[in-house]
Amino acid sequence: xxxxxxxxxxxxxxxxxxxxxxxxxxxxxxxxxxxxxxxxxxxxxxxxxxxxxxxxxxxxxxxxxxxxxxxxxxxxxxxxxxxxxxxxxxxxxxxxxxxxxxxxxxxxxxxxxxxxxxxxxxxxxxxxxxxxxxxxxxxxxxxxxxxxxxxxxxxxxxxxxxxxxxxxxxxxxxxxxxxxxxxxxxxxxxxxxxxxxxxxxxxxxxxxxxxxxxxxxxxxxxxxxxxxxxxxxxxxxxxxxxxxxxxxxxxxxxxxxxxxxxxxxxxxxxxxxxxxxxxxxxxxxxxxxxxxxxxxxxxxxxxxxxxxxxxxxxxxxxxxxxxxxxxxxxxx
Numbered sequence: 001x002x003x004x005x006x007x008x009x010x011x012x013x014x015x016x017x018x019x020x021x022x023x024x025x026x027x028x029x030x031x032x033x034x035x036x037x038x039x040x041x042x043x044x045x046x047x048x049x050x051x052x053x054x055x056x057x058x059x060x061x062x063x064x065x066x067x068x069x070x071x072x073x074x075x076x077x078x079x080x081x082x083x084x085x086x087x088x089x090x091x092x093x094x095x096x097x098x099x100x101x102x103x104x105x106x107x108x109x110x111x112x113x114x115x116x117x118x119x120x121x122x123x124x125x126x127x128x129x130x131x132x133x134x135x136x137x138x139x140x141x142x143x144x145x146x147x148x149x150x151x152x153x154x155x156x157x158x159x160x161x162x163x164x165x166x167x168x169x170x171x172x173x174x175x176x177x178x179x180x181x182x183x184x185x186x187x188x189x190x191x192x193x194x195x196x197x198x199x200x201x202x203x204x205x206x207x208x209x210x211x212x213x214x215x216x217x218x219x220x221x222x223x224x225x226x227x228x229x230x231x232x233x234x235x236x237x238x239x240x241x242x243x244x245x246x247x248x249x250x251x252x253x254x255x256x257x258x259x260x261x262x263x264x265x266x267x268x269x270x271x272x273x274x275x276x277x278x279x280x281x282x283x284x285x286x287x288x289x290x291x292x293x294x295x296x297x298x299x300x301x302x303x304x305x306x307x308x309x310x311x312x313x314x315x316x317x318x319x320x321x322x323x324x325x326x327x328x329x330x331x332x
Contacts, residue, residue, distance in 0.1 A: 010043070014053035018033060055273065055276065118157065124142050137163070192224055232245055256316065
C-alpha cells in the first residue's frame with residue numbers, strides 16, 4: 001500500500017518510542033504493547049500509521065502477534081536489540097489477562113482519595129471499553145480498576161445495562177453541538193454527522209452499542225435528534241419523511257463506524273493487522289484476477305487503492321446529502 005511522506009516518518013517515530021520502552025524494560029517479554037487503537041489515541045495518528053509502526057517492530061522480531069490476545073513483546077536474548085527488556089522470564093500472554101486501560105489505572109490509584117461516585121464509575125468503564133472493547137466491560141472489571149468491591153458499584157448503577165446507558169450518555173455529552181447553528185440545512189446536518197463520526201472514532205464501542213430499531217433512552221443523544229429535525233422541518237417535507245431522513249443519516253454514520261470496532265476485534269482474534277491479513281489473501285485474490293473475469297478490479301488493484309475510512313465516510317456523507325437536496329427540490 002502507498003505510504004506518503006508524512007505518515008511514514010510518524011510511524012517510524014512511534015516505533016522508535018515503543019522500541020525504547022522495550023529496551024528500558026517498561027514493556028517486558030509477554031507484555032501487551034499498545035494496540036493500533038491505543039496508538040491512534042496516544043499519538044493522534046491514523047490507523048494506517050499505527051499499523052505501520054507495529055508492523056515495523058514485528059519485522060524486527062521485537063513483538064509478536066498472539067491470536068486472541070493481540071501484539072505482545074517477544075522473548076529476546078540478553079544481547080538483542082531490546083536490551084534491558086531481555087533476560088526476564090516470559091509470561092504467558094494468554095494467562096496474563098487484560099492490562100488495565102491507562103486512564104483507568106490512574107483512576108484506580110486515586111480511587112481511595114475520595115468517595116466513589118457515579119461519574120467515577122462511568123468514566124472508568126468508558127476507559128476500559130475504549131482500550132479493550134465493550135466485551136471487556138463488566139461490573140467486576142470496573143470494580144477491579146477502581147480498587148473497590150463489585151457490590152460497591154451497585155450503589156451507583158443498577159446493573160450492567162444501566163452502566164452501558166450511562167456510558168453512552170457520557171460519550172454523547174462530551175462533544176456538545178455548537179450554540180449557534182449554521183443557517184443552511186446541509187451545513188447543519190454536516191456538522192452533526194461529523195461530530196457523530198468523531199465520537200464513534202474516539203469510542204469504537206459506541207456505534208455497535210447504539211440500536212436503531214430499539215433506541216435507548218440516552219439524554220445526551222437527544223440534542224442530535226433535535227438538531228437534525230429542526231434542520232429539515234418546515235422545508236416542504238412531511239414529518240415522517242423528516243424523521244426518516246434523520247434516521248438514514250444517523251444509520252449511515254453508525255454503519256460506517258461499526259467497521260472500526262469490527263477491525264479491532266478481528267486483529268485481536270487473529271493476531272494479524274489489516275496489512276498482514278491482506279498479504280495472506282494476496283495469492284487467492286491474484287488467482288481470481290488472473291482469470292481475466294474482473295478487469296476493472298484488476299486495474300484498481302494494480303493502481304494500489306488504499307481504503308481510508310475517513311475518506312469513505314466523507315464521500316458517502318456528501319452523496320447522502322445530495323440525495324436529500326433532490327428530495328427538497330434543490331440542485332445538489
